[in-house]
Every structure is written in structure tokens, then in C-alpha cells.
Amino acid sequence: MVSKFIKSIFIGLSVLFTSINPISVKNLDTNIANEVNIYFFHVENCSSCAKIENLLSSIENEYDNVNIIKYMLNDENPENAELLSKIAIAFDEDQVATPFVTLGGKHFVGYNVYVSAQISKYVEKYTNNDFVDVTAKIINNQVINDGDFDFSNDDEFYLPIIGIINIKNTSLILISTILGLVDGFNPCAMWVLIFLITLLLPTKDKKRIWIIGGAFLLTSAIFYFTIMMAWIETISLISAKTIFQIIIGAFAIVAGLYNLYNFLKNLKNKDVGCEVTNENQRMKLMQKIQKLTSQKSLILAVGGVIALAIIVNFIELACSTGLPVLFSQILLINNISGIQAIGYVLIYILFFLIDDLFVFITVITTLKLKGISNKIGKYSSLIGGLIMLLIGILMIFFPNIIMLNF
Amino acid sequence: MIRVIIISALWCPSCLIMMDRYDEIKSDYSNFEYINYDFDFDKNKIAEYNPGKILPVLIVKKNDVEILRIIGEKSYKEIKKQIEELINGK
Numbered sequence: 001m002v003s004k005f006i007k008s009i010f011i012g013l014s015v016l017f018t019s020i021n022p023i024s025v026k027n028l029d030t031n032i033a034n035e036v037n038i039y040f041f042h043v044e045n046c047s048s049c050a051k052i053e054n055l056l057s058s059i060e061n062e063y064d065n066v067n068i069i070k071y072m073l074n075d076e077n078p079e080n081a082e083l084l085s086k087i088a089i090a091f092d093e094d095q096v097a098t099p100f101v102t103l104g105g106k107h108f109v110g111y112n113v114y115v116s117a118q119i120s121k122y123v124e125k126y127t128n129n130d131f132v133d134v135t136a137k138i139i140n141n142q143v144i145n146d147g148d149f150d151f152s153n154d155d156e157f158y159l160p161i162i163g164i165i166n167i168k169n170t171s172l173i174l175i176s177t178i179l180g181l182v183d184g185f186n187p188c189a190m191w192v193l194i195f196l197i198t199l200l201l202p203t204k205d206k207k208r209i210w211i212i213g214g215a216f217l218l219t220s221a222i223f224y225f226t227i228m229m230a231w232i233e234t235i236s237l238i239s240a241k242t243i244f245q246i247i248i249g250a251f252a253i254v255a256g257l258y259n260l261y262n263f264l265k266n267l268k269n270k271d272v273g274c275e276v277t278n279e280n281q282r283m284k285l286m287q288k289i290q291k292l293t294s295q296k297s298l299i300l301a302v303g304g305v306i307a308l309a310i311i312v313n314f315i316e317l318a319c320s321t322g323l324p325v326l327f328s329q330i331l332l333i334n335n336i337s338g339i340q341a342i343g344y345v346l347i348y349i350l351f352f353l354i355d356d357l358f359v360f361i362t363v364i365t366t367l368k369l370k371g372i373s374n375k376i377g378k379y380s381s382l383i384g385g386l387i388m389l390l391i392g393i394l395m396i397f398f399p400n401i402i403m404l405n406f
Numbered sequence: 407m408i409r410v411i412i413i414s415a416l417w418c419p420s421c422l423i424m425m426d427r428y429d430e431i432k433s434d435y436s437n438f439e440y441i442n443y444d445f446d447f448d449k450n451k452i453a454e455y456n457p458g459k460i461l462p463v464l465i466v467k468k469n470d471v472e473i474l475r476i477i478g479e480k481s482y483k484e485i486k487k488q489i490e491e492l493i494n495g496k
Contacts, residue, residue, distance in 0.1 A: 194422065273420040273460040283446065369422055370423075371420060372419050373420065373479060374420045
């Protein structure tokens with residue numbers, strides 16, 4: 001939703017600046033529309049083909065300049081399959097499946113809301129702008145050049161001053177930031193760091209605070225990073241992705257409703273402060289922290305704090321009710337993997353740890369411990385709940401929006 | 407005789423925030439007696455005050471009778487106003 005909002009701002013700005021931006025100027029010198037041929041390869045009894053056919057019929061009715069050329073793939077017309085295979089090779093498309101549509105320098109395989117929106121978009125574009133009909137060239141055995149293809153990136157928009165903005169990347173950076181922040185301001189996240197520093201502070205030993213506190217934060221970051229990357233790599237191997245996506249979506253809806261229930265339950269309580277929960281668990285962790293901070297050997301203390309960070313983050317994972325899982329799923333849906341995934345996960349973790357980093361940096365620069373108000377934490381369950389509910393609904397009912405294809 | 411009991415915890419960010427505000431109150435009303443307890447390490451001593459589940463807690467007692475309880479994060483102004491109302495008998 002946020003990304004949609006951002007995109008609408010970008011589009012709005014682009015429209016605003018069209019008069020001074022020669023790239024987006026439409027050819028208004030002539031009222032003669034270009035003739036656009038749409039080549040449509042289909043088979044019988046194919047529901048996706050029927051959907052594309054309906055779309056193409058409505059386009060043909062709307063535009064006088066559009067011709068639909070249909071190729072039925074069957075035993076009686078083997079030359080159609082041969083042509084399709086030539087076209088697929090030319091467009092460098094491995095997937096030779098129906099429905100297969102080409103127009104100008106673009107091609108589309110299959111049917112979904114995105115494909116349908118893109119076909120309409122390129123009909124409009126080619127009606128008003130020059131283009132090369134690659135399929136016509138193939139049919140006429142003409143030489144095809146690289147420049148004949150339309151490589152315009154559907155996710156990119158030109159903005160004056162800023163330049164080219166990739167909507168998908170910008171949206172994913174925003175999603176990484178927001179989900180990381182909401183996850184980080186979870187009320188159960190902060191106390192261990194505060195307690196650890198409280199015990200270290202009387203020593204006034206900046207180096208010791210740096211090393212032990214830094215080891216705690218670094219281990220937390222590495223732990224989260226490993227869990228999220230392992231999740232992304234594992235799930236990317238699962239073949240039944242759609243079913244899995246629905247399961248994750250349903251889980252997000254339940255977790256979102258649970259967060260909202262918690263927020264409403266606490267709404268009548270006007271006193272905002274630190275809530276005392278899991279006293280036994282906390283006491284055990286506090287004893288561990290006391291033991292490691294009183295450790296004279298710095299190496300043993302660092303070892304202890306690394307173990308502590310792993311335990312605490314395991315507990316925190318349960319506390320964040322699956323936001324990292326949802327975030328990883330969004331990356332997977334957008335086919336983000338490898339180095340790109342690492343980048344987004346690191347942004348998520350940076351914002352996840354930003355409140356802890358604030359506390360830590362304040363301590364090592366001023367040797368004073370400053371708390372962050374729990375009032376922020378109180379609203380994290382509301383914002384987190386709403387975001388999870390929204391993502392869950394989108395994942396199940398409108399996956400196209402999560403794919404950031406608008 | 408007015409006694410102020412403050413119950414906080416070492417792990418609690420809200421307590422850190424409130425400590426500065428409590429210090430201001432302490433300097434405004436230096437004639438009060440102040441006692442600080444830790445929620446975890448003074449368990450036996452705080453049991454009689456029934457501190458509840460939200461920290462920090464500030465309890466004002468007059469002649470050993472509780473007359474005010476302020477729970478969680480409150481502004482300096484808010485705390486001051488409530489104490490003033492007590493002193494002036496509003």
C-alpha cells in the first residue's frame with residue numbers, strides 16, 4: 001500500500017514534468033495512430049487463452065488501429081508451432097507456452113492481471129510512438145537487430161533532477177525499513193541490552209562496554225541475518241509456492257489479528273511503562289548477564305555475551321510474531337535472491353536494531369544510559385498488527401500487489 | 407511525615423526515563439523521605455506495596471497511609487501537579 005502510494009506520487013510528478021521532459025513527451029504532432037498488430041498464439045480448451053482472447057477482443061473494439069492475428073496451435077497447422085518457436089528464440093524466451101502474445105518489441109507468456117495490464121499499456125504506447133514490429137520481421141524473414149526489441153523497464157520511471165527511479169527497488173527498500181522498524185520497536189526487545197549496559201556502566205571502562213555491547217549487537221544482527229537468509233534459501237526450493245504463500249498469508253492474518261487484540265486489550269490501561277512478564281525466564285537471563293559481566297577475562301565475557309545474544313534472539317523471534325518470515329516471503333515473491341536479498345535483509349536488520357544502536361551509541365559516547373519510551377512500543381503492536389493483516393490479505397487475495405506490479 | 411517509595415528495575419527503559427523526572431521532584435520536595443527499591447532484587451521488601459505489573463511505580467505515603475500512586479511514564483508536570491494537589495488538600 002505504501003509502495004502504491006509512493007508510486008502514485010512518482011507518476012504524479014512525472015506527469016507534472018512531462019512538458020519539460022523530452023523523454024516523456026508524447027508525439028502530438030500527428031493525429032494518425034500507428035497500426036499495431038497483436039500476434040496471439042493459443043490452443044483449444046485453455047482457460048488462460050480464453051482470458052487473453054477476451055482482453056484482445058475488447059482492445060480491438062476500443063482501438064481502430066489494432067489488428068489481432070490469431071495462431072491456433074494444433075496438428076492441422078504445424079507451421080504455427082514452428083513460427084512460435086522462432087519468435088520465442090528471437091525474444092530469448094525459454095518458456096514456449098500458451099497463451100503467447102507479441103506486439104511490437106514486447107512479448108508476454110501466460111495470463112495474469114499483470115500481463116493483461118502490460119498488454120493494454122503497450123497497445124497505448126505503440127499507438128502513439130514509433131516501434132518495430134519484431135514478429136512481422138520474423139514472418140517476412142527480415143534481419144532483426146537488438147534495437148528492434150523494447151527493453152523499456154516497466155518498473156522504472158524518469159524523474160527530473162533525480163533521474164531514473166526503479167519503483168520495485170524503492171518500494172522494497174521502504175518495506176525493509178518499515179518492517180524492520182516495527183519489528184525492532186517490539187516492547188520485548190530492548191530490556192536485555194539495557195540491563196547488560198547498566199551492569200557494565202559502573203566500570204566506566206569504555207573499551208569493555210564497546211566490546212561486550214558491540215558483541216551483543218553484532219551477534220543479534222548475524223543471528224537474524226542467518227535465520228532470514230536460511231529461510232529465503234529454503235523456501236525458494238519449495239515447488240508448491242502458491243500453496244505456501246497462502247499458508248504464510250493466513251498465518252499473517254491470524255498474527256495481525258492477535259497483535260490488534262493485544263493492542264485493544266492494553267488500550268484501556270492508561271499507564272504506559274515496562275510490563276512485567278515471564279518473571280522466571282527474565283530472572284534466569286539476568287543471572288546469566290550478571291555472571292558474564294562480572295567475568296574478569298574479556299574473552300570469556302564476549303563468549304558469554306554471544307551465547308546470551310543467541311538465546312535472547314531466539315526468544316525475540318517468537319516475540320516478533322513472524323515479521324521476518326513475512327518480509328522474507330515478500331522478497332521471495334519478488335524473485336529477490338542472492339546479493340540483492342542480502343542487501344534488503346541488511347536494511348531490515350539495520351532498522352530492526354536502530355533503537356538498540358541509539359542506546360548503545362549514546363552510552364559509548366556519553367557514558368550515560370538513556371531509555372527509549374515504551375509509548376512507542378505500545379503502538380508497535382497496532383502498526384505491526386495492521387501491517388501483518390494487510391500483507392496477509394494481499395498475499396492471499398491480491399498477490400499481484402505484493403509482486404509490486406501495479 | 408511524607409515518604410515517597412520508588413520501585414523500578416534495572417532492565418526497564420521507562421524507569422530510566424522516569425529517573426531524571428524523579429530527581430527533579432526530589433529537589434523540589436527535599437523535605438520528603440525517599441526510598442528506592444529494585445523490583446527484582448528487593449522482592450521481599452516491595453511485596454507489601456503490591457507494585458503490580460507496570461514499572462516504575464511511585465508511591466506517596468503520609469503517616470504510613472498511601473495517599474498517591476503514580477504508575478509508568480508520566481511527565482514531570484503531571485507528577486508535580488498531583489503532588490501539589492495533595493499538599494494543598496484539593
